[in-house]
Amino acid sequence: MDNDTAQAATAAPRVQRRPKKPLIKASDISKKYNHSGDRIVVLDRLSFTLDLGETIGIVGASGIGKSTLLHVLGTLDRPDTGKLEYSGNDVLRLDDSRLARFRNRTIGFVFQFHHLLPEFSALENTMMPAMIGGVAKKTAAEAAEAILVRVGLKERLSHRASQLSGGEQQRVALARALVLKPSILLADEPTGNLDRKNSDQVHTLLMELNQEMGMSLIVVTHNLELAALVSRRVTIANGALREFH
Numbered sequence: 205m206d207n208d209t210a211q212a213a214t215a216a217p218r219v220q221r222r223p224k225k226p227l228i229k230a231s232d233i234s235k236k237y238n239h240s241g242d243r244i245v246v247l248d249r250l251s252f253t254l255d256l257g258e259t260i261g262i263v264g265a266s267g268i269g270k271s272t273l274l275h276v277l278g279t280l281d282r283p284d285t286g287k288l289e290y291s292g293n294d295v296l297r298l299d300d301s302r303l304a305r306f307r308n309r310t311i312g313f314v315f316q317f318h319h320l321l322p323e324f325s326a327l328e329n330t331m332m333p334a335m336i337g338g339v340a341k342k343t344a345a346e347a348a349e350a351i352l353v354r355v356g357l358k359e360r361l362s363h364r365a366s367q368l369s370g371g372e373q374q375r376v377a378l379a380r381a382l383v384l385k386p387s388i389l390l391a392d393e394p395t396g397n398l399d400r401k402n403s404d405q406v407h408t409l410l411m412e413l414n415q416e417m418g419m420s421l422i423v424v425t426h427n428l429e430l431a432a433l434v435s436r437r438v439t440i441a442n443g444a445l446r447e448f449h
C-alpha cells in the first residue's frame with residue numbers, strides 16, 4: 205500500500221473528502237447570565253469554525269455551557285459580544301424578523317424532547333417549518349412525505365404525534381428539522397430520552413442523512429456512541445472551546 209492509499213484507508217467519513225467550504229465562523233463569543241445577583245460567565249471570547257458537511261460533537265460535564273453555545277450558534281440566543289458568520293454573512297446584524305427567516309431556511313433543530321404538536325399528524329408536524337417559510341402547501345406536503353419515508357415512517361404519515369412511539373416521535377422531529385434541507389442540523393441531546401434501540405436508529409439516521417444531504421451537524425451529547433460517530437469532538441473549559449480526539 206502506498207502512502208496515499210494508506211492515508212485514504214484510515215481516513216474517517218466520506219464527508220471529510222469533500223472540498224472544504226466554511227459554513228460557520230464564530231469569533232470572540234461571550235455570554236454571561238445574571239442569576240440572583242451572581243454573574244455567571246458561560247462563554248468567554250470563544251471562537252469556532254465549522255465547514256459545510258462537517259459533523260461535530262459538543263461533550264462534557266453538566267453546566268459547562270454546551271446548550272448555551274448551541275443556542276448562540278443556532279441564533280436562538282444572541283451573545284453579549286462577538287461575531288457569528290454563516291457563509292461569510294454577519295448574521296447578528298440582522299433584526300429579529302430577518303434572523304428568524306434566516307434561521308428557518310438555514311438551520312434545523314432537534315431537541316431532547318420532540319416538541320411535536322400532539323393533535324397534528326406526523327405529516328402536518330413535518331410540513332410546519334416549510335409552511336412557516338412560505339412554501340406552497342402541496343410542495344410542503346411532498347417534501348414532508350419524502351423525508352418521513354426516508355426516516356422509516358411511510359406507514360405513519362397520518363398518525364397523530366400523540367399516537368406515535370417515543371422513537372417514532374423523535375424521527376418525526378428529525379424529519380421536521382430537515383424538511384427544508386437546511387445547511388446545518390443542531391441537535392441537543394437528540395437521543396437523551398430514548399432507549400438503546402431507538403437511540404441507535406436515530407444515530408444511524410443522523411450520520412446517513414449527513415452523508416446524503418451534505419448538511420453539517422452539531423450535536424450536544426452525553427452519549428458515547430454518538431460522540432464516537434462524529435468527525436470532531438469539542439468541550440468547553442473556562443468558557444473557551446477545547447478540541448480533543
Ligand SMILES: Nc1ncnc2c1ncn2[C@@H]1O[C@H](COP(=O)(O)OP(=O)(O)OP(=O)(O)O)[C@@H](O)[C@H]1O
Nearest residue numbers: 237238239244246265266267268269270271272273
Ligand atoms: N437563562 C439562564 N439564566 C441564568 N443562568 C443560566 C441560564 N441558562 C443557563 N444558565 C447557566 O449557565 C450555565 C451553562 O448552562 P448550559 O445549559 O449551557 O449547560 P450545559 O453544559 O448544556 O449543561 P447540561 O449538560 O446539564 O445540559 C449553567 O451554570 C446554567 O445554570
